[in-house]
Amino acid sequence: MKPSEIRNELLEQHQGLRVRIEQAREVVTRCQRGEDAREDLHRALVHVADAVRMHNQREEELMRDVLPTLDAWGHVRKEVMLEEHVVEHSEIFNALMQATSGKDLKEAAATALTLFEQMLQHMEREEKVFLGADLLSDFGAPPDTFGG
Ligand SMILES: [Fe+2]
Ligand SMILES: [Fe+2]
Numbered sequence: 001m002k003p004s005e006i007r008n009e010l011l012e013q014h015q016g017l018r019v020r021i022e023q024a025r026e027v028v029t030r031c032q033r034g035e036d037a038r039e040d041l042h043r044a045l046v047h048v049a050d051a052v053r054m055h056n057q058r059e060e061e062l063m064r065d066v067l068p069t070l071d072a073w074g075h076v077r078k079e080v081m082l083e084e085h086v087v088e089h090s091e092i093f094n095a096l097m098q099a100t101s102g103k104d105l106k107e108a109a110a111t112a113l114t115l116f117e118q119m120l121q122h123m124e125r126e127e128k129v130f131l132g133a134d135l136l137s138d139f140g141a142p143p144d145t146f147g148g
Pocket of ligand 1: 059126
């Protein structure tokens with residue numbers, strides 16, 4: 001697979017995740033307004049969780065070998081990605097648990113909202129740190145490009 005193809009596939013999945021997060025946020029807003037939408041919140045979180053699980057698996061599969069070859073910081077980028085995925089999965093689980101348990105619905109909604117913010121930031125970071133067109137280029141990475 002060419003770096004540009006990997007980049008396109010993962011960016012497309014990020015867009016899909018953003019759409020699901022946006023849909024789930026609408027449910028969160030309803031809960032915050034006092035509507036009894038616990039089932040909808042749970043369903044929306046399950047949709048987000050399914051998409052993120054599939055995406056992270058694919059991202060790890062595609063980037064595991066590519067990242068270390070990109071530049072001197074490739075190993076660090078890989079470690080950051082894997083570590084953030086572990087945290088992300090446990091936070092999704094926590095948000096799901098709160099939505100299904102007897103936890104106050106507004107509190108569960110607030111937890112979901114925090115989760116969504118973190119997910120959006122994670123994707124933004126990835127798009128800077130390893131999904132940039134300059135780094136994931138079919139013509140090789142520029143000499144020194146960590147961070148941004
Ligand atoms: Fe990721
Ligand atoms: Fe990602």
